[in-house]
Amino acid sequence: MIERGEIWNLMERYNLNDIRIGTLGSHSALDIADGAKDEGFKTIIVCQKGRERPYLKLRRIIDECIILEKFSMIINKEIQEILKEKNTIFIPHRAFSTYVGYNDIENNFFIPIFGNRYLLKTEERYFERNQYYLLEKAGIRQPKKFKSPSEIDRLVIVKVQEAKRKIERAFFTAIDENDFWRKARERIDRGIIKEEDLKETIIEEFVIGTYFNFNYFYSPLKNELEFMGIDRRLQTNLHDFISLPAKQQLEIDIILQNIEIGHMGATIRESMLEKVFEIGEKFVEVTKREFPPGIIGPFALQGAVTRDQEIVIFDVSPRVPGSPVIGTTSPYTKYTYGMPMSIGRRIAREIKEGIETGRLRELVT
Numbered sequence: 001m002i003e004r005g006e007i008w009n010l011m012e013r014y015n016l017n018d019i020r021i022g023t024l025g026s027h028s029a030l031d032i033a034d035g036a037k038d039e040g041f042k043t044i045i046v047c048q049k050g051r052e053r054p055y056l057k058l059r060r061i062i063d064e065c066i067i068l069e070k071f072s073m074i075i076n077k078e079i080q081e082i083l084k085e086k087n088t089i090f091i092p093h094r095a096f097s098t099y100v101g102y103n104d105i106e107n108n109f110f111i112p113i114f115g116n117r118y119l120l121k122t123e124e125r126y127f128e129r130n131q132y133y134l135l136e137k138a139g140i141r142q143p144k145k146f147k148s149p150s151e152i153d154r155l156v157i158v159k160v161q162e163a164k165r166k167i168e169r170a171f172f173t174a175i176d177e178n179d180f181w182r183k184a185r186e187r188i189d190r191g192i193i194k195e196e197d198l199k200e201t202i203i204e205e206f207v208i209g210t211y212f213n214f215n216y217f218y219s220p221l222k223n224e225l226e227f228m229g230i231d232r233r234l235q236t237n238l239h240d241f242i243s244l245p246a247k248q249q250l251e252i253d254i255i256l257q258n259i260e261i262g263h264m265g266a267t268i269r270e271s272m273l274e275k276v277f278e279i280g281e282k283f284v285e286v287t288k289r290e291f292p293p294g295i296i297g298p299f300a301l302q303g304a305v306t307r308d309q310e311i312v313i314f315d316v317s318p319r320v321p322g323s324p325v326i327g328t329t330s331p332y333t334k335y336t337y338g339m340p341m342s343i344g345r346r347i348a349r350e351i352k353e354g355i356e357t358g359r360l361r362e363l364v365t
Contacts, residue, residue: 004293007112008361014087014112016355020044020063021348022088022111024071025055026095028343031324033061035344039352044088046074048099071099075108083111089351089364092120093320112364114347115298119291119318125159125202129290131316138286140279140301141312143205149180152203158184159202163194172255173206187255207312209304212268215321215330216280217346218295220362221353225280227273228298228343229330231323234262263322265329268305275311283316296363297350298343320347 021036023029025047033043042063045055048071055065066082073079083090090111097105102121109117122131135142146152155175162170170193174180180203187193215228236259244252268276279301288294300321303313320343326333327342334340341349354360 001106002108002110002117004365006110007364010084010110011112011361011364013084016087016360018042018087019351019355020086020088021091021351022046022083022086023091023093024074024096024099025052025065026071026099027093028320028322028324029055029093030058030061031322031327031342031344032091032093032320032347033058033344035327035342035346036348037061038342038345039348041348041351044083044086046071046079071095072101072104074100075104080110088112089114091115091320091347092117094123094317094322097121097123097319114351114363115296115319115365116287116291116293117365119287119295122291122318123316126200131318134283134286134290135313135316137290138279138282140282141310143207143312143314145205146203149174149177149203152176152180155206156180156203157206159204160184160193161197161200163191163197174203190255192255204314207304207306207314209306209312211302211304212266213300213302213321213323214276214280215298215300215323215326215343216283217298217343217350218284219350220293220296221350221357221359225277225284226336226346227276227280227332228341228346229323229326229332230266230268231263231321231325231329232266233260234264235259236261263325265325267331272305272309272311275309279311279313287318293362293365296365297347320344 020042022044023032025045029045036043044064045062046066047055049067049069052065052067055062088111090113092113092115097120105117121127122134124130152174158172158174159169172183174183184198188195211232213231217226217228284295298320300317301313302315303311305311327340350363354363
């Protein structure tokens with residue numbers, strides 16, 4: 001495992017007057033790059049061939065693109081040398097974790113990462129001390145989990161790896177064991193999931209409520225949690241299918257997959273903000289105990305608010321959540337900063353402050 005001290009030693013050779021903000025060309029790269037430019041940084045995006053067009057066209061916010069055959073080639077020594085020579089601080093997001101992999105991120109990627117590289121793997125359900133473990137240790141309510149289909153005694157949501165796309169999970173609901181296997185077989189037959197992946201299936205209580213993704217930023221420099229705002233996910237082929245009349249829905253033989261395809265902004269009743277801050281602070285504290293130095297920068301808690309106004313969290317993003325809509329729709333950043341603030345700009349502002357105060361090492365691992 002790469003020790004934090006190794007990264008600090010590497011940064012001794014960095015020219016702090018010419019820092020570049022870098023990231024992988026996917027997920028939330030545009031949000032990260034735009035925010036970096038707002039704070040006066042140069043940007044560098046590592047792209048995969050065939051997916052580089054948006055980044056080559058948006059020259060206002062992207063100074064340089066490195067185009068690779070595969071994202072995973074960012075681990076190659078010559079690519080890392082380029083990033084080091086350009087004094088790059090790298091911002092991780094979901095695509096980085098997925099395409100590069102946790103082993104390489106923790107052991108072979110010798111570039112300063114803004115955030116806690118050792119915390120990224122908690123997003124995966126197969127990891128022993130995963131996000132469910134952290135939520136439990138933090139005392140944050142989460143849905144009831146079921147170890148096998150035979151235990152299902154209420155409406156549940158089933159989360160299983162998609163067969164074709166590593167970054168996506170397939171979802172379906174079930175009311176009992178028979179319903180589970182009927183729907184699972186149907187998806188296996190249609191090639192949506194693989195039977196062997198059912199061994200790693202997550203079965204959890206389906207929480208009836210209003211869905212929110214609570215986006216936060218923890219600043220080590222201020223020792224303070226900030227609430228950045230709320231987004232809700234647009235999902236295909238679910239979102240606009242449900243706008244069809246019920247009669248038409250019943251006539252269409254398709255499998256709903258809940259694939260996240262976009263975002264929209266939202267707000268929450270002001271009286272709920274106390275609880276929103278409470279769960280965010282609990283999560284920050286548990287990460288400090290379990291994965292020192294704890295969360296650094298952005299993260300999100302995805303959940304639902306029940307009719308009893310209780311927040312139930314069923315998913316955690318321990319990195320840039322990938323909600324660019326926050327920068328244009330959230331009133332909460334305006335309350336804090338007196339201006340709209342994207343996640344990307346908030347990251348860049350923290351890095352700038354770290355440079356100016358001589359505390360940059362507190363922000364990287």
